[in-house]
Amino acid sequence: MSDERRGGRQRPPARGRSAQHRSAQRPAERARRTDPARLTAYTVMREINQGAYANLALPKLLREKRLHGRDAAFATELVYGATRLSGLYDAITTRAAGRPVEQIDPAVLDSIRLGAHQVLGMRVPSHAAVDETVALARQVNGSGAAGFVNAVMRRISERGLDEWLDVVTEGVTDPTEALAIRTSHPLWIVKALRAALIGHGRVAANGVEPELARLLEADNAAAKVSLAARPGLATVAELAASGAVASSTSPVGAVLPDGDPGAIAAVREGRAAVQDEGSQLLALAIATAEVGAGAITGERWLDLCAGPGGKAGLLASIAVQRRIPFVANEVNAHRARLVEQTLSAAVAAAVEAGTTVEVRHGDGRDLGGLTPGAYSRVLIDAPCTGLGALRRRPEARWRRRPQDVAALATLQRELLASGIEATRAGGVIGYATCSPHLNETRFVVQDVLRKRDDVELEDARPLFLDAAGAPLPELGDGPYVQLWPQVHGTDAMFLAVLRKR
Known part of the structure; x- marks a missing residue:
């Protein structure tokens, strides 16, 4: 491999690089390898570069490498922080390296991003961050690249973040x-996001800048690990006994301050799950909404787009408690299998309760025509850009493109129309996204409603209650609900509640 390919030929501008940078480390330090936490973080960064998702790749590798406690937390912050802030770190690296990051080998660039985050985004002393990053680069990128990384990292460490x-x-x-x-x-x-803050009535146009900054800063903050106790299968008290702290936001929620959620029995057994509190509130709202008299008899619930199964798991457990048949539909075969796994405890409970929990594999756009008026309660958790969950999905902001919004728009409208068709008179439909983008939220609902006279909007705000049973604050003017990370501490979930006439 050439020096250019390793990122080693073209050094940053002068400042006495050769002798000073070589002598900055003792010979013994030059030969040593980095620690398992940093190596694990680097490995995950490379997997993300190849298309993996941090929330799936990282836990798997942490288990394989048997990293726990502080080491696991350190690796997690490295991956999530370096990925979230890679745009900023790349701009800094461009200045420090004296060339665009596009001219740096991607594997070498990942090493620099991890080092930059330690220097500028964590409490790692600069000298330790530089030395460890060079050791990592020597181990995974080669000795030629390590010299380049050493020079860039020392240049980065010369200034503070501000x-x-x-x-x-x-x-x-x-x-x-x-x-x-x-x-x-x-x-x-x-x-x-600026347009969404204004369009959802969060702030007026002339006062949006401070709130926009708050939202973007919230996107860059590490999201807490939120757990949901699925009613009838687990309790918040059980999660608290396992080290979690009861949520003040969600009646079924708890927050895990540290540790592996998979170490909790209720999570391993599918009686509880890792789930954002906003997602929990949304599912509870759908389960709480009153249905008309004609929809109560022979009641049946549907999650039209169930994968990977978080909201379906919560809805299914509530349906089982009420002895109501529940159907979870998912178009993707792999995700349908994930839904089956996450609903396994609810399926077993349904058998004991004399009801059914069923997972189907099919296109949600077809269900309205195949089973018209079959369901009393329908959730359409539509595929979206995920702009409301950027703090949990650090790679999403760099993978999404403006054209994705338009590509999803038609699908979202077709799914909502199908869900309405599948709902019986008096039944309730919930249209949800984990994006506040106006073209994925209000505009979708408004477009569909303009073409129909058999459905009407309901005020969703009274359905959102905190753990104490009090109305969740700052939900706006309605009838929609748009949650915000900088306001509610949740993902930016959107919900519209409709009723079939």
Whole structure:
């Protein structure tokens, strides 16, 4: 492999690089390898670069490498932080390396991103962060690349984060573009979130900038590990006895301060699950909404787009408690199998209760025509860009493109129309996304309603109650509910509740 391919030929500009940078480490340090936590983080970063998802790849590798406690937490912060902030770190690296990051080998760039996060985003002393990053680069990228990484990392460590932020935004005259750089978000996402804050009535246009900054900063904060106790299968008290803390936001929620959720018996057995509190509240809202008299007799529930099964698991357990048949439908075969796994405890409980929990594999757009008026309660958790869950899905902001919104728009409208068709008179339909983008939320519902006279909007706000049974605050003017991470501490979930006439 050439020096250029390793990122080793073209060094950053002068400043006495050769002798100083070589002598900065003792010979014994040059030969040593990095620690397992950093190596694990690097391995996951490379998997993400190849298309993997952090929330799936990281836990798997942590188990394989038997990393627990502080080491697992350190590796997790490295992966999530370096991935979230890679846009900012790449801008800094461009200045420190004296060339665009596109000219740096991607594997070497991942090593630098991990090092930059330790220097600028964590409490790792600069000298330790530089030395460990060089050791990592020597181990995984080669000795030639290690010299390049050493030079870049020492240049990065010469300034603090605030100074670097000023450097990389110098000359940027558009405040929104500067904010995008400083908060490490693609510009199109920043513009979309700005429009969403205004369009959902969170703030007026003339006061949106401070709230937008708060939202983007919340996107970059590590999300807490939230657990949901599935009613009838587990309790919040059981989760608390396993080390979690009862949520003040969700009646069925708990927060795990540290540790592996998979070590909790209720989670392993599918009686509880890792689930954002906003997602929990949304499922509870659908289960709480009153249905008309004509829809109560022979009641039956449907999750039209159930994969990977979080909301379906909560709804199914409630349906079993009420002895109501429940159907979870998923178009993707692999995700349908995931739904089967996460609903296994509910399926077993349904047998004992004399009811059914069924997982189907099929296109949700067809269900309305195949089973018209068959369900009294329908959830359409539509595929979306996921812009409301960027703190949990660190790679999503870099993979999504503006054209994805338009590509999903038709699908979202077709799924909502199908869900309405599948609902009987007096029944309730919930349209949900984990994105606040106006083209995925309000505009979808409004477009579908304009073409129909058999369905009407309900006010969803009274359905959102916290753990104490009090109305969740700051839900806006309605009838929709849009949650926000900087306000509610949840993902930015959207819900519209409709009723079939």
